[in-house]
Amino acid sequence: LPGEDIDAIWTIQNTSNRAWLVGTADYRFAGGEEMHKYEDVYDITRDIPDGEVTEIVVDLRAPSEPGYHTTRWEVTWAGKTVCALPITIFVTAP
Numbered sequence: 001l002p003g004e005d006i007d008a009i010w011t012i013q014n015t016s017n018r019a020w021l022v023g024t025a026d027y028r029f030a031g032g033e034e035m036h037k038y039e040d041v042y043d044i045t046r047d048i049p050d051g052e053v054t055e056i057v058v059d060l061r062a063p064s065e066p067g068y069h070t071t072r073w074e075v076t077w078a079g080k081t082v083c084a085l086p087i088t089i090f091v092t093a094p
Contacts, residue, residue: 002091005037006060010085012075013053020048025077027056027085032071035060035089056085066093 014020025048028041037059048054056075063069068090075083 001094002062002064002066004062004091006035006062006089008058008060008071008073008085008087010056010073010087011053012056012083012085014048014050016077016082017050019050020044020077022047025075025082027058027073027075030072030074030081030084032086033063033069035063035069035071037061060087060089062089062091066091 022044025044026041027044029036042058056073058073060071068088070086070088073085073087074081075085
């Protein structure tokens with residue numbers, strides 16, 4: 001429904017052959033509709049060793065217009081995009 005709170009949850013794996021260390025990796029809004037409720041960029045809060053699987057969660061709010069809506073996020077490491085995180089939602093009419 002329009003204005004509904006949504007948790008966007010992505011499960012990702014570090015396959016870079018190096019640890020993503022705090023201060024070197026983040027996840028950020030990369031385009032599409034701005035549905036996120038808070039920040040455009042979040043730093044990772046702990047080191048993520050090579051091969052580890054982890055979850056990324058972004059708080060979204062459904063747009064007011066019914067229909068399909070897409071937002072894109074990405075994981076960056078050492079200034080380079082290492083993972084694209086798109087999500088499309090469908091908002092029903094109230």
